[in-house]
Amino acid sequence: MPTDPAVVVDGLVMRYGDKVAVDGLSLGVEPHTITAVLGPNGAGKTTTLETCEGYRRPQQGSVRVLGLDPVRDRRRLLPRIGVMLQGGGAWGGVRAVEMLRHVSRLHAHPVPVELLVERLGLADCGRTTYRRLSGGQQQRLGLAMAIVGRPELVFVDEPTAGLDPAVRRDVWELLEELRTDGVTVVLTTHYMDEAERLADRVHILDKGTLVASGSPLELTRGGSVATIRLVVTEPFPPESPASLAVTLGPGTEVTQLDPVSLLVTGPADASTLAKVSRWCEDNRVLPESLTLGQRNLEDVFLELTTSAAPLPVHGATP
Ligand SMILES: Nc1ncnc2c1ncn2[C@@H]1O[C@H](COP(=O)(O)OP(=O)(O)OP(=O)(O)O)[C@@H](O)[C@H]1O
Numbered sequence: 152m153p154t155d156p157a158v159v160v161d162g163l164v165m166r167y168g169d170k171v172a173v174d175g176l177s178l179g180v181e182p183h184t185i186t187a188v189l190g191p192n193g194a195g196k197t198t199t200l201e202t203c204e205g206y207r208r209p210q211q212g213s214v215r216v217l218g219l220d221p222v223r224d225r226r227r228l229l230p231r232i233g234v235m236l237q238g239g240g241a242w243g244g245v246r247a248v249e250m251l252r253h254v255s256r257l258h259a260h261p262v263p264v265e266l267l268v269e270r271l272g273l274a275d276c277g278r279t280t281y282r283r284l285s286g287g288q289q290q291r292l293g294l295a296m297a298i299v300g301r302p303e304l305v306f307v308d309e310p311t312a313g314l315d316p317a318v319r320r321d322v323w324e325l326l327e328e329l330r331t332d333g334v335t336v337v338l339t340t341h342y343m344d345e346a347e348r349l350a351d352r353v354h355i356l357d358k359g360t361l362v363a364s365g366s367p368l369e370l371t372r373g374g375s376v377a378t379i380r381l382v383v384t385e386p387f388p389p390e391s392p393a394s395l396a397v398t399l400g401p402g403t404e405v406t407q408l409d410p411v412s413l414l415v416t417g418p419a420d421a422s423t424l425a426k427v428s429r430w431c432e433d434n435r436v437l438p439e440s441l442t443l444g445q446r447n448l449e450d451v452f453l454e455l456t457t458s459a460a461p462l463p464v465h466g467a468t469p
Contacts, residue, residue: 258300
């Protein structure tokens, strides 16, 4: 039997003055999954999440969360969702564990505070006031506050920003456990490895619109697309992608990922590798690395979005 989506965003438009932050966005989130909302800075991720959380009213279009209107049905929705805001959401002068205890008392069946403190490595800083916690500790406390009430759905905005690699992995495991327990997780992240590892489904936003949706495997075509990645020491001249594409001939596509990186998709074999190397020599370009690999989520993201305008530039041959 088909289940109702946990979140439905339909034709959402959000503006700040003249600035259109979300531009007719429609997307869905399946229950009991981890969904990652990706996009470059300013793509509209936080605005969309804040609208789903009921902090902003849709200016056009609609949003439903667990079948409810996040603004009109706020009282019914709040006990069922958890929210981890970018930038904490705790009072500066309150001690970490006190803050968590306070939030836990707002819920009928909270997770024991000691368990979360232990699990998120907050024991050492439990008596420290929020404003004196390190950025990583504030992040972890924010996550603890979001999940202490055993929500059905949790929104987490950049949950591992600024965390060290070991704590990042702990947070990943925790989010995976939440999914195993049937919780729906919606997260934003700038880390493509995080999305690739955690997400069942990825929505990529750019300039307030949806540019791609799918599982990481679907978006990368199962890693079956061979690539050659050329990284150079000095930024490429603007004509480089087109020039390299002409050199490589039909069947290859050249995409500029950032000022010093080009991605070649197509037949990634010894002959193509030799041609790329010769092109570098002919164009007096010094490679820092030239590697064969598979197209990953970061490649797809950089191809589809405009984070470092005017990139990406495509130089495709017919
Ligand atoms: N309170 C605000 N007032 C005016 N403009 C805003 C406000 N909040 C966001 N914006 C603008 O709206 C656009 C979308 O911002 P938003 O924070 O939703 O993007 P984002 O994808 O979450 O970005 P980031 O990855 O940097 O957090 C940006 O251009 C931003 O400058």
